[in-house]
Amino acid sequence: MKIAQVQVGKIKIPLKKPFKTALREVRVLENVVVKITTDTGHIGYGEAAITQVITGDFMGSIKGAIIDEIGPKLIGRSIEDFESIIDLLHNSLVNNTSPKAAIDMALYDLFGQQYNAPVYKLLGGYRNEIITDITISVNEPEEMVEDSIKAVEKGYKTLKIKVGKDWKKDLKRIKAIREAIGYNVKIRADANQGWNPKEAVMVIRKMEDAGLDLELVEQPVKAYDIEGLKYVTDNVITPILADESCFSPLDALKIIQNRAADMINIKLMKTGGIYNALKICSIAESFGVECMVGCMMESKIGLTAASHLAAAKKIISRYDLDSPNLLAEDPIIGGAQYNEYQIRLSEKPGFGFESIGNIIYD
Ligand SMILES: C[C@H](N)C(=O)N[C@H](CCC(=O)O)C(=O)O
Numbered sequence: 092m093k094i095a096q097v098q099v100g101k102i103k104i105p106l107k108k109p110f111k112t113a114l115r116e117v118r119v120l121e122n123v124v125v126k127i128t129t130d131t132g133h134i135g136y137g138e139a140a141i142t143q144v145i146t147g148d149f150m151g152s153i154k155g156a157i158i159d160e161i162g163p164k165l166i167g168r169s170i171e172d173f174e175s176i177i178d179l180l181h182n183s184l185v186n187n188t189s190p191k192a193a194i195d196m197a198l199y200d201l202f203g204q205q206y207n208a209p210v211y212k213l214l215g216g217y218r219n220e221i222i223t224d225i226t227i228s229v230n231e232p233e234e235m236v237e238d239s240i241k242a243v244e245k246g247y248k249t250l251k252i253k254v255g256k257d258w259k260k261d262l263k264r265i266k267a268i269r270e271a272i273g274y275n276v277k278i279r280a281d282a283n284q285g286w287n288p289k290e291a292v293m294v295i296r297k298m299e300d301a302g303l304d305l306e307l308v309e310q311p312v313k314a315y316d317i318e319g320l321k322y323v324t325d326n327v328i329t330p331i332l333a334d335e336s337c338f339s340p341l342d343a344l345k346i347i348q349n350r351a352a353d354m355i356n357i358k359l360m361k362t363g364g365i366y367n368a369l370k371i372c373s374i375a376e377s378f379g380v381e382c383m384v385g386c387m388m389e390s391k392i393g394l395t396a397a398s399h400l401a402a403a404k405k406i407i408s409r410y411d412l413d414s415p416n417l418l419a420e421d422p423i424i425g426g427a428q429y430n431e432y433q434i435r436l437s438e439k440p441g442f443g444f445e446s447i448g449n450i451i452y453d
Pocket residue numbers: 112115142226251281283334385386387388411412413414
């Protein structure tokens with residue numbers, strides 16, 4: 092199975108309601124899709140999210156990296172030489188984790204097809220069903236309460252509450268939501284770097300003192316501020332999850348060795364795909380540090396790849412794989428099966444995509 096063509100396209104899907112974090116607001120998802128076709132007619136798909144405020148990668152840079160740099164090097168390479176192709180991918184240019192992730196996904200999709208097995212089984216096959224949380228965008232507390240109640244009515248057992256805009260109001264947000272939904276539903280909060288270290292300690296301690304029972308707090312401080320992250324982790328009881336601070340396996344190693352966070356959020360857009368995500372899993376597992384698999388605003392193409400990783404590994408104990416549920420349409424037939432909070436993996440070879448609509452190829 093040799094790579095014959097690498098195509099790049101754009102997928103555009105409106106959201107059900109604006110997705111708002113301390114870092115950005117998204118109304119319409121516009122991501123890059125990669126389609127790799129082999130000489131045997133097999134097709135592998137991947138996706139790169141436009142999340143420049145986190146990864147630095149934007150539409151033009153992602154397309155350029157794939158069309159001008161990575162794509163041409165892949166032509167004629169055999170999927171059986173998997174390690175060599177992945178090595179080529181990661182050494183073709185530094186950073187650019189989103190285009191690398193899209194190519195890595197498409198290669199894993201083909202790898203599964205080559206060996207006639209679903210990817211998650213080839214990676215370890217620990218489980219074939221996962222349960223995702225759902226994200227509540229940061230808005231006025233009243234609107235967040237309404238959104239939280241609707242999510243609980245749909246059966247979600249974990250809510251990921253976006254905060255990090257203003258710590259006093261954040262406290263009100265979490266208090267109001269906890270009062271409205273009770274204690275049978277888990278709350279995790281994601282500040283998306285919005286607090287400084289002292290504010291973070293103060294607000295998390297206030298939440299602890301008020302008995303708000305947070306499962307964890309994600310990325311309280313700036314991505315670069317590992318000392319600040321450690322200060323927060325050392326000074327609160329609530330577990331701290333590193334997200335934007337952890338891209339590479341080396342980032343994970345540094346965070347874990349310094350005990351700067353209690354857990355790691357793995358996202359394919361940060362690691363550059365499944366290959367490096369597996370390295371983070373091994374590092375974390377060696378230290379007994381549990382991981383979450385998260386996502387950017389991505390369609391079911393990216394989320395199917397993330398779900399296969401999440402299902403494969405025991406050390407991944409938490410899932411924030413909700414972005415398809417935030418979209419108004421799903422143009423992807425096949426792949427992971429979403430039934431609100433429940434995600435089932437397809438047993439078809441690779442990622443099991445059947446057809447993908449809505450893509451405009453360059
Ligand atoms: C969509 C997912 N639940 C999520 O909240 N991801 C964010 C970043 C997503 C983005 O800005 O596209 C996160 O965990 O920080």
